[in-house]
Amino acid sequence: MIVCVCRRVSDRDIQHAAHRGCGSFEDLQMELGVATCCGRCADCARSVLLAAQSRPAQGAGASAMAPALALA
Numbered sequence: 001m002i003v004c005v006c007r008r009v010s011d012r013d014i015q016h017a018a019h020r021g022c023g024s025f026e027d028l029q030m031e032l033g034v035a036t037c038c039g040r041c042a043d044c045a046r047s048v049l050l051a052a053q054s055r056p057a058q059g060a061g062a063s064a065m066a067p068a069l070a071l072a
């Protein structure tokens with residue numbers, strides 16, 4: 001899903017930035033340029049960033065799941 005139309009930033013772009021260590025909305029703006037033009041996407045971008053920071057990166061739980069799957 002495109003979050004920032006002006007800068008063509010998707011929710012995945014924001015999630016990847018968060019998982020690379022982007023720790024604040026200001027960092028996100030510096031890294032991706034999100035919400036630096038019209039600003040209409042700021043609330044949505046903040047929400048996507050907060051959600052990404054509150055859960056592990058995709059695939060991070062895969063190794064933890066492997067033993068359980070091996071026993072199944």
Ligand code: FES
Pocket residue numbers: 003004005006007034035036037038039040041042
């Ligand atoms: S939609 Fe993101 S700055 Fe305009």
